[in-house]
Amino acid sequence: MADFVLSTTNKTSVRKLTAPIADAAAFNGVIENVLTNNPWGCTPWEGAGESHAAVEKAAETYTARIVYEDEFGGVIGNASARAPTLAGFNAAKTELLGNTDLETAVGGSAVADPDRESYACRLRCHAANGEVYFVVFTRTSVRISSYEDDAIRDAIETWADGVAALA
Known part of the structure; x- marks a missing residue:
C-alpha cells in the first residue's frame, strides 16, 4: 500500500496585538499603507489567465x-x-x-x-519567490498563512515592528 508523502509545508503565524487598533480609520490606514507601499516586496502575478496586483484585498469587513x-x-x-x-x-x-x-x-x-467594533481584512500577496500567501488583519491580531519560506514571515514581522498600531 502506498504512503502519503509530505509535499509542502504551509505555515501560519500570528501576532497578537498588545492593544486593539484604535478605530476603523486607523485600521484602514494600516491596510492602505500596505496596498500603496508594498512594504514586503511582493510582485504582480498571473493566475488562471488573470493579472493580479502584488498585494490585493481578498476580503474585508x-x-x-x-x-x-x-x-x-x-x-x-x-x-x-x-x-x-x-x-x-x-x-x-x-x-x-x-x-x-x-x-x-x-x-x-x-x-x-x-x-x-470589529474590523478584518484579508490580503492576498505574491512573494518574489512565487508563493501566494495571505495576511489577515483584525483589530487584535495579524495572521500570516499559507506560506512556506520563513523569509516571508521575517519581512512582515520586521515591517510590523515599525508600525505603532501593530505593537
Whole structure:
C-alpha cells in the first residue's frame, strides 16, 4: 500500500496585538499603507489567465456596534451593522446613531460602542519567490498563512515592528 508523502509545508503565524487598533480609520490606514507601499516586496502575478496586483484585498469587513441607553445610562438594547468597506461602515454607523424611529422602538438613546467594533481584512500577496500567501488583519491580531519560506514571515514581522498600531 502506498504512503502519503509530505509535499509542502504551509505555515501560519500570528501576532497578537498588545492593544486593539484604535478605530476603523486607523485600521484602514494600516491596510492602505500596505496596498500603496508594498512594504514586503511582493510582485504582480498571473493566475488562471488573470493579472493580479502584488498585494490585493481578498476580503474585508467592518462591524459597527451601537447600544441603546435608558435615561440612567443603563443599556437596554443594542444593534450592529456589518459592511464590506470603510465607507459602508461609516454610513451604517451614522444611520444607526441618527435613526430616531429605532430609538423609539428600542426605548433608549443610541450610543456608539467603539470598544466592541470589529474590523478584518484579508490580503492576498505574491512573494518574489512565487508563493501566494495571505495576511489577515483584525483589530487584535495579524495572521500570516499559507506560506512556506520563513523569509516571508521575517519581512512582515520586521515591517510590523515599525508600525505603532501593530505593537
